[in-house]
Amino acid sequence: MNAHLQPTGSAYFISPETTAVESHTLSVLVDNEPGVLARVIGLFSGRGYNIESLTVSETEHQAHLSRITIVTRGTPHVLEQIKAQLERIVPVHRVVDLTVRARELGQDRPIEREVALVKVIGEGETRAETLRLADAFHAKVVDATIDHFILEITGKSSKIDQFIAIMKPLGLIEVCRTGIAAMNRGAQGM
Numbered sequence: 001m002n003a004h005l006q007p008t009g010s011a012y013f014i015s016p017e018t019t020a021v022e023s024h025t026l027s028v029l030v031d032n033e034p035g036v037l038a039r040v041i042g043l044f045s046g047r048g049y050n051i052e053s054l055t056v057s058e059t060e061h062q063a064h065l066s067r068i069t070i071v072t073r074g075t076p077h078v079l080e081q082i083k084a085q086l087e088r089i090v091p092v093h094r095v096v097d098l099t100v101r102a103r104e105l106g107q108d109r110p111i112e113r114e115v116a117l118v119k120v121i122g123e124g125e126t127r128a129e130t131l132r133l134a135d136a137f138h139a140k141v142v143d144a145t146i147d148h149f150i151l152e153i154t155g156k157s158s159k160i161d162q163f164i165a166i167m168k169p170l171g172l173i174e175v176c177r178t179g180i181a182a183m184n185r186g187a188q189g190m
């Protein structure tokens with residue numbers, strides 16, 4: 001077996017494939033009841049799949065439905081396995097691979113956004129530079145004292161990564177990120 005295809009105990013290496021590993025965003029509509037999220041997460045951990053981002057929130061209050069958005073990586077075959085296994089969980093109503101749907105619609109990716117709270121300490125010139133860069137990135141000041149700021153930034157994960165990297169030398173001390181929320185363009189719903 002080739003060295004780059006050695007089994008690692010992960011489901012990613014069950015069979016040697018030459019297909020590239022891709023990042024996909026899955027949207028899962030589920031009943032909003034105790035234990036559902038644990039079952040979904042258990043499916044991933046039990047099979048060695050990694051979750052890069054996870055968000056969940058009730059989206060239809062009257063119907064008691066929640067939407068789970070999961071970003072994961074795998075070959076197309078592994079991603080199809082994940083989708084099929086998710087669909088077999090009883091309180092799951094629908095699973096949509098938003099990445100595949102976007103490609104079917106002639107688009108590169110679904111619309112993906114993330115929110116982050118970023119705490120930066122600083123005084124004097126550092127403080128002014130922090131505010132200048134926050135403005136350039138359209139980050140909002142949501143809390144401020146004489147020695148720190150808490151900034152809120154919304155956008156693609158790559159924008160947030162860049163903002164965090166720029167804030168590090170200015171006194172970044174804490175980051176809290178929501179994870180990705182995603183939706184496809186167009187008039188059709190999930």
